[in-house]
Amino acid sequence: MTSSANVDSSSRYRDEAGQFLSVMGEVASELCLDYSKESLQRLDQFISDNFEPVGSKAIADSLLQGIGCYLGEVIIRNLGGEWDESGKPEIVGLSTLPPIQPIEKAHQRFQNGRQDSLAWYYHSLAKKAYEMEAANNPPQNNEGGLFGFLSSLFKK
Secondary structure, three states: OOOOOHHHHHHHHHHHHHHHHHHHHHHHEEEOOOHHHHHHHHHHHHHHHOOOOOOOOOOOHHHHHHHHHHHHHHHHHHOEEEOOOOOOEEEEEEOOOOEEOOOHHHHHHHHHHHHOOOOHHHHHHHHHHHHHHHHHOOOOOOOOOOHHHHHHHOOO
């Protein structure tokens, strides 16, 4: 059983993502941020258009936090996992991957530019999670799927 303090601290990041979404809906509604993986490409482009070259503009901590929380919610809603119950700014429980720090990734995106793309990060996590799930859950037999169907056709 989790205490209300833990629930409040883990939902904090979800709430911050929602606040970020509301603000961005007012200032950049054309982004269509909707917690989809495709929205990360639009967000990357927005960052490139408005904050590059790297270091050309000061970035508010609240913007970095909002982007990181939004990235985290996209990961959770599309790939799984959850915000750490103890309140750490990380996602746990995504396959067998170690904890993920989406807020740190947002900082890296602004420090390093496109080489730390949010969309690319999401896709690399999705690939790693898929590979780890496949490695940990190999097929039990060859009776199912297309192979099973074809085998049944040729049995006497």
